Amino acid sequence: MDPSSAAAAGQATLAPRDYKSRVKPVWCPGCGDFGVLSAITIALAELGLKREEVAVISGIGCSSRIPAYTSCYGFHGIHGRALAVASGLKVARPELTVLVTSGDGDGFSIGGNHFLHACRRNVDLTYIVMDNRVYGMTKGQPSPTTEPDWDSALSPGGTGLSPFHPLVIALASGANFVARGFSGDPKGTAELIVRGVRNPGFSFIQILSPCLTFRPDQREWKKMVRPAPVDPTDDPARAARRIMTDDGLNIGILYVGKRRPYVLAAERRGGGLAALEEGFAL
Numbered sequence: 001m002d003p004s005s006a007a008a009a010g011q012a013t014l015a016p017r018d019y020k021s022r023v024k025p026v027w028c029p030g031c032g033d034f035g036v037l038s039a040i041t042i043a044l045a046e047l048g049l050k051r052e053e054v055a056v057i058s059g060i061g062c063s064s065r066i067p068a069y070t071s072c073y074g075f076h077g078i079h080g081r082a083l084a085v086a087s088g089l090k091v092a093r094p095e096l097t098v099l100v101t102s103g104d105g106d107g108f109s110i111g112g113n114h115f116l117h118a119c120r121r122n123v124d125l126t127y128i129v130m131d132n133r134v135y136g137m138t139k140g141q142p143s144p145t146t147e148p149d150w151d152s153a154l155s156p157g158g159t160g161l162s163p164f165h166p167l168v169i170a171l172a173s174g175a176n177f178v179a180r181g182f183s184g185d186p187k188g189t190a191e192l193i194v195r196g197v198r199n200p201g202f203s204f205i206q207i208l209s210p211c212l213t214f215r216p217d218q219r220e221w222k223k224m225v226r227p228a229p230v231d232p233t234d235d236p237a238r239a240a241r242r243i244m245t246d247d248g249l250n251i252g253i254l255y256v257g258k259r260r261p262y263v264l265a266a267e268r269r270g271g272g273l274a275a276l277e278e279g280f281a282l
């Protein structure tokens with residue numbers, strides 16, 4: 001863990017920069033993921049968390065490099081499996097705030113099955129997916145959220161496939177908080193993360209995060225995104241209808257549910273993990 005300015009000065013609270021590590025991001029200039037890293041650090045400062053109270057877990061991809069760029073505990077795992085690691089960690093160490101960072105390829109393609117079941121289980125995690133509608137790290141293949149007519153060297157004429165609808169799928173699967181942000185608005189995105197962390201259960205935040213290298217067209221997003229014209233609802237059917245009929249560029253909190261987060265059966269019975277472990281003692 002890096003020494004930080006505030007910590008070195010003996011201050012009780014940390015500034016956003018204190019949550020950044022000394023590892024310099026290798027992202028391309030202008031990559032949206034810089035804004036998401038800033039948003040995460042602003043959110044952690046606002047939440048007033050100590051760095052050792054936070055774990056940032058990821059899979060593989062440009063977006064999944066984020067744990068290395070924070071000074072919290074981190075785990076840069078394997079492709080599509082971040083939620084499995086994070087769920088186990090949160091159940092074993094419920095006192096930690098666990099953030100999970102992923103990309104649209106990592107989270108919705110190879111990790112799609114884990115996404116469904118993480119929403120269903122409703123473990124108290126905050127899942128941040130940087131959606132650039134492309135596999136950035138492996139040089140521009142279409143992802144589950146790519147538009148059907150996106151023409152590229154690797155998908156001549158486009159895939160012709162309807163995109164996956166992550167927010168609606170999260171709602172249908174049981175996520176307890178659903179929001180959409182834009183990396184070009186780190187302060188607004190930080191607020192979504194703060195609210196997601198504070199809401200118990202599984203919080204899913206899709207962040208539109210341009211890949212200027214393989215999707216230079218996404219430069220236009222900053223002119224196109226807008227605040228969602230409606231307040232968040234606690235009715236998943238209403239939220240799903242709204243999301244299915246917007247153009248994917250409405251930003252804000254879209255659904256706040258009331259489901260109780262997952263609690264280990266051993267905890268419910270009052271014995272805790274220690275009692276469970278005793279049962280397995282040889």
Ligand SMILES: Cc1ncc(C[n+]2csc(CCOP(=O)(O)OP(=O)(O)O)c2C)c(N)n1
Pocket residue numbers: 060061062063064079102103104105106107130132134135136137138143211
């Ligand atoms: C099991 C496995 N299959 C494939 C890969 C290759 N791979 C690495 S990152 C990646 C896609 C990343 O795309 P995305 O999650 O959208 O992240 P981005 O790089 O765009 O941030 C793939 C297919 C891998 N590392 N492991």
Ligand code: SF4
Pocket residue numbers: 026027028030031032033062063132136137210211212213214
């Ligand atoms: S390839 Fe795209 S997603 Fe990856 S660092 Fe570059 S701009 Fe960002």
